Amino acid sequence: MKIFKSATELFHLIQSDPLTAIIMLLILIFISIILYKKWGWLQIAYNWIVNHVLIFMKRDFIMLATFSKNEANFNKVKKEYQEQGCLYITHNFFKKFNNDGSIKIRALQDILKEQKAKMKTAIKRSMNSNSLIYIGFPHVPFAFLDGYHFRSTDDPILYEYQGENSECLGKGFYELKRKYNTEMKIITDYNTEIKYDNEIALKIEQSFPIMNDGIKKVSGVSQIVSLGLETPNRWSITNYAQIDMYQTRFLELLSKLKESGVNKIHLFATTPVSLSFSLGRVIEHYHPEIIVYNYNNNVYDWAVNLRTEEILTFNTK
Structure with a gap:
């Protein structure tokens, strides 16, 4: 009854004194903004309503978190974006894998379906083409596939996890530094004098060396x-300039391979999350067909064709 009475009084005030009513409304809006910025629980509640009830509303930020190799707490990162308005999309595939890292093909198929469905949601709800935030611990093929799905995304915000020898030690998940130049030297042994076959293997050695025998066998x-x-280093991807350089070198190599008559590439990579995702983003339909392999317990046990999303499994015994 009190709420009804207050609403009635407010209605009469608007009718009798519109100017005062407008001033009061502006004051209420100002107070609401202050409370929203100050109270985290209010931000969480507002985000939940917009994300799950008002699903027609687009968001300033879309955070795509993919966890399949490990689980992790990224609440600290989520808090950085909840005030501006962020839709959180989490792929938690970790429990689909067995303790030894193996997985059944049906589970892999389910993962790919979920990835694609949530990708469509992310694109549909994005306010701008640069709204995406990427974070997590995905297997290399999943990260490449996530990137491939978001080819039309401009300048995504990328997160890595600090490692034992990382210059960002102690930060947990951290955004890559916004540097515009890098001294990193990326090399390739592509040779214009060699006649390449229709199918070749490409190994990207960033974190660890990759042995040729295992590649040829699988x-x-x-x-x-x-x-x-030249000397792979696990924790050396820390800024956007390095990502840009890798994308440029990767694109140059894909173009050269295509010109050489290569139409299928078997890709093996020891790349961190941000780099795997970023390289996937620059792969286009006119490039050679690319199959990305997963490494588990010293063997390659499955792979994903980025173009067709066909899953390949291999006998590891």
């Missing part, structure tokens, strides 16, 4: 092209 190809650091 892929059945004999020619292997490399791209990466």
